[in-house]
Amino acid sequence: MKPAPKTYAVKSFGCQMNVYDGDRMAELMAAQGLTQAEPGEADLVVLNTCHIREKATEKVYSDIGRLRKDAAKQGRAPMIAVAGCVAQAEGAEIVRRAKVDVVVGPQAYHNLPQLVARAASGEAALDTDMPIDMKFGHLPARRRVPPSAFLTVQEGCDKFCTYCVVPYTRGAEVSRGWSQIVDEAKALVDAGAREITLLGQNVNAWEESGKGLHDLIAELDKIEGLARIRYTTSHPNDMTQGLIDAHGRIEKLMPFLHLPVQAGSDRILKAMNRSHSRDSYLRLLERIRAVRPDIALSGDFIVGFPGETEADFAETLSLVDAVGYAQAYSFKYSPRPGTPAATMGDQVAEDVMDDRLQRLQAALNRDQTAFNAATVGRTCQVLLERKGKLPGQLIGKSPWLQSVHLISDAAIGDLVEVKLAEAGANSMAGVLAQAEA
Ligand code: SAH
Ligand code: SF4
Ligand code: F3S
Numbered sequence: 001m002k003p004a005p006k007t008y009a010v011k012s013f014g015c016q017m018n019v020y021d022g023d024r025m026a027e028l029m030a031a032q033g034l035t036q037a038e039p040g041e042a043d044l045v046v047l048n049t050c051h052i053r054e055k056a057t058e059k060v061y062s063d064i065g066r067l068r069k070d071a072a073k074q075g076r077a078p079m080i081a082v083a084g085c086v087a088q089a090e091g092a093e094i095v096r097r098a099k100v101d102v103v104v105g106p107q108a109y110h111n112l113p114q115l116v117a118r119a120a121s122g123e124a125a126l127d128t129d130m131p132i133d134m135k136f137g138h139l140p141a142r143r144r145v146p147p148s149a150f151l152t153v154q155e156g157c158d159k160f161c162t163y164c165v166v167p168y169t170r171g172a173e174v175s176r177g178w179s180q181i182v183d184e185a186k187a188l189v190d191a192g193a194r195e196i197t198l199l200g201q202n203v204n205a206w207e208e209s210g211k212g213l214h215d216l217i218a219e220l221d222k223i224e225g226l227a228r229i230r231y232t233t234s235h236p237n238d239m240t241q242g243l244i245d246a247h248g249r250i251e252k253l254m255p256f257l258h259l260p261v262q263a264g265s266d267r268i269l270k271a272m273n274r275s276h277s278r279d280s281y282l283r284l285l286e287r288i289r290a291v292r293p294d295i296a297l298s299g300d301f302i303v304g305f306p307g308e309t310e311a312d313f314a315e316t317l318s319l320v321d322a323v324g325y326a327q328a329y330s331f332k333y334s335p336r337p338g339t340p341a342a343t344m345g346d347q348v349a350e351d352v353m354d355d356r357l358q359r360l361q362a363a364l365n366r367d368q369t370a371f372n373a374a375t376v377g378r379t380c381q382v383l384l385e386r387k388g389k390l391p392g393q394l395i396g397k398s399p400w401l402q403s404v405h406l407i408s409d410a411a412i413g414d415l416v417e418v419k420l421a422e423a424g425a426n427s428m429a430g431v432l433a434q435a436e437a
Pocket of ligand 1: 164202234302335
């Protein structure tokens with residue numbers, strides 16, 4: 001038995017949807033009267049975990065060990081709750097292996113207060129249900145939010161790429177209701193958001209009675225005080241003409257698209273069950289660039305998928321050359337228990353994966369630097385999100401999602417007109433357009 005906690009901390013790992021969920025769990029705890037504290041000092045620590053790659057999962061166990069050890073030195077034994085995708089995938093195994101107090105899956109965290117109460121009374125507290133009735137209706141209202149806020153509109157995945165755990169940890173594709181989303185967007189703007197990023201594992205699969213994500217974006221476009229709309233992550237096959245057209249039509253929709261391709265070889269794409277080809281992906285990008293020529297493209301890549309040859313990998317490099325990504329993420333293939341690819345023959349050796357990752361990242365860095373360099377001299381709006389390290393320095397985002405730092409006495413949350421003056425590999429230096437004139 002542990003006393004009911006008075007303070008809490010939530011630590012989120014993994015994707016932006018986990019960040020959103022983590023924020024909502026924090027709001028839940030605050031609504032219960034708990035006070036926020038540092039993870040090293042809180043009575044209740046919620047680890048909101050990610051299962052996407054092996055390293056991410058192992059990190060959870062080492063984090064739990066470290067938390068315990070540090071707390072023991074201060075004579076404390078905090079309550080530990082494991083939430084997120086590792087909770088869903090491992091369930092009771094985490095309780096056995098790490099003796100945590102609460103295990104709660106990503107679709108059940110609205111029950112966190114009851115689970116914590118149960119743990120405090122010494123009972124096992126595990127909930128990895130995926131109820132039809134979504135959690136969102138059971139969460140407290142939004143209060144204080146940053147200038148750029150997340151809003152989950154869709155969850156789960158039906159695509160079953162052969163390497164991926166998400167369809168198992170997050171369940172089937174479900175769209176949140178239109179009016180609930182619009183209400184939350186308005187609440188976010190009232191609470192200080194100027195930009196909203198719509199989230200979903202397959203966000204562009206959002207639908208409600210024939211309406212698609214572009215209709216939802218058009219509705220949010222009408223919200224006064226909301227300046228920018230983004231969405232992520234999209235699947236190439238759900239990129240409808242309506243959504244493409246929205247990029248040419250809706251000014252608040254930012255010129256940035258994260259559209260993972262994973263690999264450049266059709267043979268590997270087929271083995272991954274991606275259900276798009278190299279060519280269909282490239283043609284899709286052409287259609288998007290036709291309506292929005294300045295769009296910044298982003299992607300995800302996996303190197304060393306089982307059976308990937310040097311010739312297959314060369315096709316990934318040539319696809320990168322053909323696209324010219326503004327930014328991208330790349331990973332070594334990590335076999336995940338229960339996924340079809342984990343038991344495929346021809347697993348690629350670690351040193352081969354290391355070498356390919358290095359070459360891919362060199363190409364992606366080159367393109368990111370080139371993209372940034374090409375924007376030097378442009379004047380654009382920057383949404384200021386936080387303070388920088390230097391006195392008077394503020395950091396924000398350009399429409400193309402570049403980090404821009406500048407010296408200004410404007411406030412966090414302001415949209416300022418900025419001339420991009422200098423390009424770095426990962427950020428831009430800007431000057432206020434008025435100050436320059
Ligand atoms: N729903 C999104 C994001 C999925 S997870 C999508 O479909 O793109 C984010 C990224 O992690 C994926 O795009 C993929 O590049 C990577 N990833 C997923 N499973 C992986 C695995 N088993 N090994 C290595 N990378 C993986
Ligand atoms: Fe995973 Fe593929 Fe679904 Fe993305 S589309 S979440 S990579 S199964
Ligand atoms: Fe990780 Fe789950 Fe997101 S596995 S990437 S936290 S959906």
